[in-house]
Amino acid sequence: MLPDGAGPIRSGSGFFPMPTAIIPALLRKLTAGRERVAVKGGTVREIVADLERQFPGLANHLLDAGEIKPSIAISIDGEIVPGGVLEPVGENSEVHFLPALSGGA
């Protein structure tokens, strides 16, 4: 079981930094209520794949035909990013899945 939280985790013989995925409130039923999950990967695609490995069924809520659903916006380290599944993720990054917005004037 992975520790509930971000940051370095013990893996084999040493500590490796890992990105953290923040699970939207309504999907936490799929993660046993966990909000922050350490994930492996250097892109959003890899992270979502790792989430699916850890919590089968989760990817279905985030992806549509291999792309991030249009209703979801990805935020990495506090900034909305446009790259979808191709977006690179830093080893200490926090990845949020937010509702997509629409703007006015």
Place this chain on the structure above:
Amino acid sequence: MAAATNNGHFKVIGTRPIRHDGIDKVMGRAKYGADYAFPGMLHGKLLRSPHAHARIKSINLTKALALPGVKAIITGKDLPKAENKLEQSGEMTVNPYYLSMNILAHDKVLYDGHAIAAVAATNPHIAEEAVRLIEVEYEVLPPVMTVDAAMKPGAPILLHDLRNKEEGNKETNVAQHHQFKRGDIEAGFKSADFIIEREFNTAMVHQGYIEPHNAVGIYNTDGQATIYCSTQGAFDVRSLSAQVLGIAVGKIKVVPAEIGGGFGGKTTIYLEPLSVLLSKMTGAPVKLVMTRGEVLRATGPTSGSKIKVKMGATKDGTIVAAQVWMAYEAGAYPGSPVGAGAMCIIAPYTIENLQIDGYDVVVNRPKTAAYRAPGATNAAFASETIIDELADKCGMDPLDFRLKNGVKEGSAQVVGPPFKRIGFVETCEAIKNSEHYKSKLTGKNRGRGVATGFWFNAGMQSSATVNIHTDGTASVVTGSTDIGGSRAAMAMITAEVLGLPVTDVRPLVADTDSIGHTDVTGGSRVTFATGMAVYEAAQDAIKQLTERAAKVWEIKPDQIEFRDGAFHSKAGDKPPMAIKELAKRLARTGGPITGRASVNARGVGPGFAATLVDVEVDPDTAKVKLLRCTIAQDAGRAIHPSYVEGQMQGGTAQGLGWALNEEYFYDDKGTLRNTGLLDYRMPTCLDLPMIETIIVEVPNPGHPLGVRGVGEVSIVPPPAAVANAIFHAVGIRMMETPMSPPKLMKEMLKKRAAENAQSAAAD
């Protein structure tokens, strides 16, 4: 990110030149969508549903088609079936299936004014008479007008194929549920000394742009179509029309006309594909222009809402917990801005324990569209009223209370990620230090209210080209419709980078064939994202020009420095060469120069605003007079301060109208009663005071010039500020917009009766 031009010392940015397109606009020469005319052009009119909710049993066109001058009529059957699937379109998510049904009803009409058929005729009067001759048989269904009615078990269902994740395969009117959770709200409320819990209702309101929607469609026999229209996003019109018509994006060219206001309402399509289809059927250009009644009944107002907020604070003025339940009217099809509302409602504050639930609910009203900081104004009306009340309970100045709990760089957002550098504190302090706030408000029935607002702002895609002319002047081409002076800002950024006077730069807005993809003029993104593309395109031009200067001087480009509009050899052994001089030599050094850039902008910087309002309430009629109003807003960097002020003033005016008088008024059959500007009461010149502005500049680190974008957040605080001012004037907390005289009078008479009863009991 590149350093700011001239080490942050600007020559053009921050000045107030006359906008380049201004002269055409004050002379009546500027061409808006409805001003286009073509030889042989036909005119179209739409038949619209008189019922809020009905099944269409039959449509008979025989009599209408027989009217001399009528050339074609189309109904929902003439549109191809679109896929039921959410798609990204610019900043919006769109479901082409619902979009198509909104443009022309298929089997059901879902709101008063829902389009059913479109007629093309030789003049608009004939088209109108033909519309009267179309016979439609309806099976009228019960209308569902409020979120309460729509969410009730057993409520009539609007869309029989609508499902949400939580209810499985059950028919529902709830399209979506959003939730944000942090900490432990029960523990949070337990630790609170004061808890306020209230329920708010806000009425559906319209953007109220003065120019009705319009489109001229021309379909050629080779399958190529051109659309002239007033839109916030020509590229979105192209892609959405392509989807609705089932033709390739590349077969459509959209020419953006001047636009007479939009505020979010012109980010989607209504008439555009119909003009093309009617043109295809008749072989002639077809022009469609809405009436004001059509605009109000059947375009995209913003959601009315019901919002319940419970918030707790400790005596020292720390907000410790917040719980929010909010349901927004989506209109006839899914897609209210409740998600944004949920993320905005307590965005200015650090609150450890929170839970926010937001519901997107379909009702028999027009499908909502974006409206200036969509979702945020309703939300702030609720939260900022409660904040005022909590500050009162804690015995604190309302701005000090906000500053104590306010977000700063590094504070966690509602949704989790931390804020980068933001200007909430600076914005509140600007109001606190204003002459207005320091002045004393005296007199009976007068009160002062303050409120703040948050909006994300947007990035997205933009393209720009900068052309160097043979005389060393330049043009800058973008795809961003100029809705409020952005041409001037684009020219100023270009001029700043090129070291030219702003009058030497001609800005222009191009059609969809003449510039790279550019997303909508919306989300406060033009000066930010298109400005970023322009900045980079101008830098690209400089880079190319430097190479030419190197050729002329027969040295390496890295031995040249560009400053103050001229090239200098770093060695200082050559007289500086101005762009104008170099421009003459372009032909012989390699040909013309065009700087280019396209961005999918990162580094969006959120915006905050704080608004201060003084009011006087007539004790006998409950009419609220606005005495004075000041707004402070963080622009990041004000490129053209006059137009930044203009955005601040305009948003404030809309927010004040929302606060006091604007509302969609439906009768019990679901028919909109106020379909004109007489009874949809937007503020006139006589209803507003001068709107004082304080531009706060906390540069956005994510933008080369520090720009955040200023188009939206100013609309957010006014309804709450007015509610707070009314409370301080007459002691009544209004929890419903509009705070119109009948509603306020009712509360005032209730209060008076209670006070009289109390004093009678005391006697």
Place this chain on the structure above:
Amino acid sequence: MQAFNFDSPTSLDDALKVLAAHGEKARPLCGGTDLIIQMRAGVRRPEHVVDIKQIKELRELKFDPKSGLRLGAAVSCIEIHEHALMRKHYPGLTEAAHLIGSLQIQNRASVGGNLCNGSPAADSTPALIALGARARIAGPKGEREVPVDKFVLSPGRTVLEPGELLVELLIPAPAPHSSDAYLRFIPRNEMDIAVVGVGASLTLDAGKITAARIGLGAIAATPLVAVKAAESLIGKKLDDAALALAGRLASEAGSPIDDMRGTAEYRRHITGVLTTRALTIAAERAAKI
């Protein structure tokens, strides 16, 4: 809009002939600020539109200290407002004319047209009622006069028969120490239709009220004359008690409805408020004359 024929007669006789010839299918046009909107909405679909603004008699505004005011049906609101004698002798009616819509509207609209449109919320009608105005009507069967408070039958319907035309409004000369006032309530400060409109006129003698009339708008299907409220004032000084009673009686006079402009409850309340305010202003003016 439906197609129609357009006539622009220059004499009353010619106008009456055209109107008589086409009966219900004809409609007189003055400022057009209501009619054109109604035609566009398809609410009225006349086949003949008769522009009456070229008829000299209908454009005249004549005041005689003895016989009073003859106000041609086609005199525009702005002409009334700019007329010094109007402001002096009928300030309430002048205010009402100056409240109808924007300046653009006042430059076109007439008080006669405002009356013939038959709206219960017409601004100038309560002011005319308060002044005891009579409408002079010409038609195929000759001329007749109708008191303004009997002119409107229901929303959009008046006493005018097919072929008939409102020629002018006849308003008595104000008695010594008389004046009038008109107030309306609207949510904004301009442009709105009255939520309630109150016209009041009164005559003072040694500080006591000897005559009073109150006209009310937007609180019933037609403009009303508030007889009880006005009678309650006779013989009294206009003190707080008298004002309160008149206000209460006025607020009970109508049968208002809930609509997008206000609730019935609110309309009743405002009727009382405006009645007391209008009476106060009229009395102040009367005292100065």
Place this chain on the structure above:
Amino acid sequence: MSRKTLVDAIVNGEPTEFLCEPRQSLLECLRDVLELTGSKEGCLTGDCGACTVMIDGRAVCSCLVFGPEVQGKRITTVEGLADATRLHALQQQFLEHASLQCGICTPGFLMSAKALLERNPNPTEPEIRYALAGNLCRCTGYDKIVRAVTDAAKTLREEGHDRAAARS
């Protein structure tokens, strides 16, 4: 269908003849027949003022006038404000004060303001606001419009152009 009528009027100082159906409004005649599209359609009910023109010196909503009604009248539209070499002071001040954002209401405001200044060369702020109350602007909150009219009045007074304009 009713026949078209020939209308004779003076439009922006030029004697002008045009044909129209009686049901065509002055606004339609200006825009569709005479191709003067500076006057805008915003509501067709006289509530927004975007179609404001001057008829014989008075501001009116051209959407609420039938074409044949202007027979023999003098009409001024936004296209007739500037002279060959110079903008009208109102136009100039609207530009300098950034009084327009989208610009759709601007022609109507200019015409209402012109009608005001011809009658009242030195209006107070409330007088300006009253005179412009029939024109809706949704972009600006009116602040910069009121300031522009105030300053244009000042310019005109200083130049004595107000009297000349009233004579023209």
